[in-house]
Amino acid sequence: MTKPDTGTMAKIAEATGFSISTVSRALNRPELVAEKTRKQVLKVADDLSFHPNRAASGLRSGSHRCLALLVGDISQPWYSMITKSVDTVCAEHSFALQLKSFGHDRAKALSYLARIPYEGVDGIIINTGDDLGIPEIRAQLARIVERGIHVVTIGQTIPDLDVPTILYDDYSGAEQATTHLAEAWGMPLAFLGAIRGSIPAEDRWQGFRSVVRSHGQTDGIRIVTDGYDYKAGYSAMAAHLRVGPWPRGVLASNDQLAVGAVRAIKDLGGTVGTDIAVVGFGDLDFAPYLVPSLSSVSGSVQEIAGAATNRLISMVKGEAQGTAIPPITAPRKLVIRESSQPPASASGERHPQGEGAYP
Amino acid sequence: MTKPDTGTMAKIAEATGFSISTVSRALNRPELVAEKTRKQVLKVADDLSFHPNRAASGLRSGSHRCLALLVGDISQPWYSMITKSVDTVCAEHSFALQLKSFGHDRAKALSYLARIPYEGVDGIIINTGDDLGIPEIRAQLARIVERGIHVVTIGQTIPDLDVPTILYDDYSGAEQATTHLAEAWGMPLAFLGAIRGSIPAEDRWQGFRSVVRSHGQTDGIRIVTDGYDYKAGYSAMAAHLRVGPWPRGVLASNDQLAVGAVRAIKDLGGTVGTDIAVVGFGDLDFAPYLVPSLSSVSGSVQEIAGAATNRLISMVKGEAQGTAIPPITAPRKLVIRESSQPPASASGERHPQGEGAYP
């Protein structure tokens, strides 16, 4: 119950003696109002610490100055970093931000999407590894776009739906990491990632595989995890090490999996950075501080979150259309740290300390 | 621009032949409408996949079924976990959630709070370590409460403002951890935490100090960090180790600081778990998987986030008042892992593996 006298335009009108509509114009379209009245209105508005009621103004104008962000799981570091950047840009443009985290649960995602048209939201940013191409999701998204709500995706395009997208060049990132592992550590190499269904993980796998193939092996080992977190990395890696051939190096499709893998290797008698290498993806804040510090494929979160948010806001404001925009692709760059430091015997043309080491 | 024909009540009215108000009542207050008409309305509503427009319904009724969550920094694991739980509970009650992350920037927090009354939000959950007791914040909060917007805080009470609060028993948690360190590792002990201004950190420091004092030392070492992240923990710990006396054990006021400290100790020639112990606070997901696995003071995030959110929602619905409620306090429990495993020489009554170890 947002109770009383919330400093409305009516109050300003009463206080100044002007009509409500004049107050409205003074605030929104200053050029239509006499300089003098405008100043007067602005002063009273300030005294009453007036801000327009979003619900009311949105009802009439259609724009609520509010975006929604749909993420796979806000508790995962990657999504929380994206969220921070999105929130920052929103605040700069005085847009509010609604958060919807669906915990990689398709039903929950669908339920969120179904409600979007009635939530008073001008646009939505979608960021998840889960496949958005399945028919139910596509249908909901189409409905949303049709209702005039703008959509931007981060990390994957949506087939048959013309929506701006910001991508990482994960294929190249995986290539860099795999080349590094192949040259410094040799074969065989393993890829640790979630089951099919994660789009970026699939790109990373493809990049990994292409390099492994070019080094003679057919495919490389694919270790399938049941999820994206530390535990999943630990379990899958440990299970593999108990029965399968030990790889010389492991490329994990995110840093949490990498951390779990490092621990599993240690528990089963291996030493990461000495007899086996591990490289993660994402280069989370903790990577330089782990023991051993974690090599990882980095990429600017701010860059892609900022690009997505700015794009969406300009679409909402009508400054840009969403039609036929080629996806923006942000670069990935390998950061080598202790967990994959080339062993003394191998090629030694690299600096011993990769950039991004602790200060 | 939420464009066209968004399945409105008017459409349902037209389709069924009833008036708009009857449709409204059929949806919101079924007991006032004939069973038959209700079913008819519900059916058409379903066919049109109707959901009420939040902005419009909130305008008149005052309740927008939307909460706001204000957190210190969404990119920190603790806050992102809280956010996930809050989001989950909101979804269960079909409340929307607005996120405001102020990056521990007081000005940004104030700006967010100033806008709250106009954002179409029924209530707000505040969770931050930053001090909410300063006059500017208090004034804004008072204004918010006065406007009929409900407030719940997590982690600290607000002086002179009667607002429900959910707390952790951090004092006890720090006592448990410090007792463990004192008994198994001996003196001196150090506390690693941010400068004064963080309320929970202050509680933890007090709990730490009381135990250290009871063990004869005056106060224990306080190592002050410049922030809450890995880097801050690393820098402060390294700086201290270079000049100060080496403690036998370190209690960090969160897990990120602990991770940074562990790395700093290693870089300066120490071995955590052998000649120095480290205990963190929060028991983040990664704690069992680190090398060494990290001892930490745990606490259920779901419990406190759920309690806060449910409480706020019941207040919004008018089912509960916010007056004179004693703070709910959730327990803290120490989980001992490798980073503070008692050295072989010391007391050996504990199981070698603390609970919460990897599976």
Add this chain to the structure above:
DNA sequence: GGGCCGTGCGCAGTTGGATTT
């Protein structure tokens, strides 16, 4: 007769009281 301002309606619902059966 062109800046400046007020009137009235609409947005999509909610709600109290009047009206019907």
Add this chain to the structure above:
DNA sequence: CAAATCCAACTGCGCACGGCC
């Protein structure tokens, strides 16, 4: 009279129109 329904006012704001000097 009670149950079921409808009318009209109302929420805060934006915009098209028209009136006034």
